[in-house]
Amino acid sequence: MSAAPSHAERNGLLLGLVGVVIFSATLPATRIAVLHLDPIFVGLGRSLVAAVPAALFLLAIRAPWPSRRQALRLLTVAFGVVLGFPALTSLAMRHVPSAHGAIVVGLLPLFTAIMGAWLNRERPSVGFWITAVTGSTLVVTFAIFNGGGALHLADLALFVAVVVGAFGYAEGARLTRELGGRETISWAILASSPFLVWPVIGGVARSDFASAGWPQWAGFFYVAIFSQFLGFFAWYKGLDLGGVARVSQVQLSQVFFTMLIAAWLLGEKVTPLMIVFAVAVVATVAIGRRMPVKRA
Numbered sequence: 001m002s003a004a005p006s007h008a009e010r011n012g013l014l015l016g017l018v019g020v021v022i023f024s025a026t027l028p029a030t031r032i033a034v035l036h037l038d039p040i041f042v043g044l045g046r047s048l049v050a051a052v053p054a055a056l057f058l059l060a061i062r063a064p065w066p067s068r069r070q071a072l073r074l075l076t077v078a079f080g081v082v083l084g085f086p087a088l089t090s091l092a093m094r095h096v097p098s099a100h101g102a103i104v105v106g107l108l109p110l111f112t113a114i115m116g117a118w119l120n121r122e123r124p125s126v127g128f129w130i131t132a133v134t135g136s137t138l139v140v141t142f143a144i145f146n147g148g149g150a151l152h153l154a155d156l157a158l159f160v161a162v163v164v165g166a167f168g169y170a171e172g173a174r175l176t177r178e179l180g181g182r183e184t185i186s187w188a189i190l191a192s193s194p195f196l197v198w199p200v201i202g203g204v205a206r207s208d209f210a211s212a213g214w215p216q217w218a219g220f221f222y223v224a225i226f227s228q229f230l231g232f233f234a235w236y237k238g239l240d241l242g243g244v245a246r247v248s249q250v251q252l253s254q255v256f257f258t259m260l261i262a263a264w265l266l267g268e269k270v271t272p273l274m275i276v277f278a279v280a281v282v283a284t285v286a287i288g289r290r291m292p293v294k295r296a
Contacts, residue, residue: 012242016250019235024257026227027089027098027105028265033219034093036212041203042220043090044196047082049224051193054186063183071191073175077184078192080168086228088161092154099268102258104158106139106281108169109248111162115170116244124245128291135252135284142277169248172232173239181236185229245293252285 033042066074092101110132116122124132168188175184238247256278262268 009242009246012238012240012247013250015234015238016242016247017238017253019231019233019238020251020254021257022226022231022234023251024102024254025261025265026223027093027101027258028262029219029222029227030090031093031098031101031219031262031266033216033223034090036208036216037220038203038206039090039094040087040199041207042223043087044083045200045203046086046220046224046228047189047192048196048200049221050189050228053225053229054189057182058186058190061183063179063186066179066187070175070178071187073171074184074188074191077168077172077175078188080164080166081172081185081232082168082188082192082228083195084164085161085168086223088157088164092157092161095154096152096158097268098262098266099259099270099274101154101158102255102262103139103142103274103277104155105162106252106255107136107159107162108166109251110136111166112169112248112251113245115166116173116239116248119170120174120244122243122245122293125292128245128288128293131284131288131291132249135249135281135288138277138281138284139252139255142273145273169235169239170244172236173244176236176240181240182233184236185232189229243293246288249285249288252281255281 030042089101089105113124113128113132117124172181172184172188179187238250241247259268259270259274259278263270
């Protein structure tokens with residue numbers, strides 16, 4: 001494959017960027033929500049809310065039922081992007097600023113590229129892997145510096161969220177070729193819903209609804225409708241068109257967007273160090289975009 005991105009890849013990168021912008025508000029919105037709402041209620045309850053528009057969408061387009069094989073794969077997607085990633089990031093947002101969390105989640109593109117190469121038989125070039133690892137190294141370095149020389153326990157939760165989320169992204173992109181991107185996330189949300197009811201009921205009991213105001217509910221419904229549902233419409237289609245490895249690297253720019261949103265919504269301080277690392281990470285995305293990636 002030529003180093004110059006094709007028309008499909010450019011469209012994939014654009015759609016991926018749209019998804020990234022939507023996802024960029026997830027951590028700030030989650031941090032606002034968990035101030036008075038239980039993290040499990042926020043992390044898993046958002047998927048129960050998203051199940052309503054997901055079901056209406058599938059009914060509206062008269063989507064055929066997935067095959068048994070596809071249903072099993074949908075459950076693995078749900079484990080990553082509907083169960084694991086939301087719940088673990090919600091727990092972490094109780095303990096670290098969203099800007100810090102965004103830096104750690106910045107490892108997601110590297111792991112998504114690894115999962116994409118494994119599941120989708122993509123073959124990124126050596127130059128691509130160098131830029132991907134460089135960007136991820138910058139992310140880990142910042143997390144250590146920003147944590148006073150050590151990683152927090154919340155960073156461990158975020159790291160596990162990255163691994164399971166990356167698998168959900170890569171497998172979801174593979175299913176998109178068979179079901180369509182919108183259908184894939186909708187079915188994944190519905191497939192997970194029966195497993196969410198009991199944990200969410202427990203989260204309701206632990207939530208301080210009396211103290212929760214409109215900012216907490218606005219944050220909760222943002223992550224339910226946009227982060228958990230609509231954002232994946234663009235994201236999965238982008239991964240399918242442009243390739244998991246290449247488009248996943250666009251998500252490194254999410255660090256920068258999240259810091260800006262956190263500063264705006266939460267008044268979190270954007271330090272010069274954050275800006276330096278964010279610019280350096282975005283630079284690796286720009287370089288990696290020109291690196292060849294062979295697709296099966």
